[in-house]
Amino acid sequence: MPKMKSNSGARKTFRETASGKFKRKSAYKSHILSSKSTKRKRKLRRSTLVSESESNRVRIMMQ
Numbered sequence: 001m002p003k004m005k006s007n008s009g010a011r012k013t014f015r016e017t018a019s020g021k022f023k024r025k026s027a028y029k030s031h032i033l034s035s036k037s038t039k040r041k042r043k044l045r046r047s048t049l050v051s052e053s054e055s056n057r058v059r060i061m062m063q
Contacts, residue, residue: 010061022050022058039050 012020024046029044036044050058 004063007061008061010058014058014062016062017049022055023047023052 014024016022025047026044027043033041
């Protein structure tokens with residue numbers, strides 16, 4: 001039986017931290033930026049963690 005392929009989109013989107021959690025970029029930062037405040041756009045630059053309920057699904061895609 002062949003090896004499982006990891007999801008290449010997930011590989012590019014998520015990074016695993018040392019504690020085993022996954023980092024991701026914030027959503028809503030790609031277009032229609034003129035209607036969003038500077039403060040909001042600045043906060044969207046930061047990376048966040050994938051929620052606990054979704055991290056199991058991400059872990060499967062990364063294998």
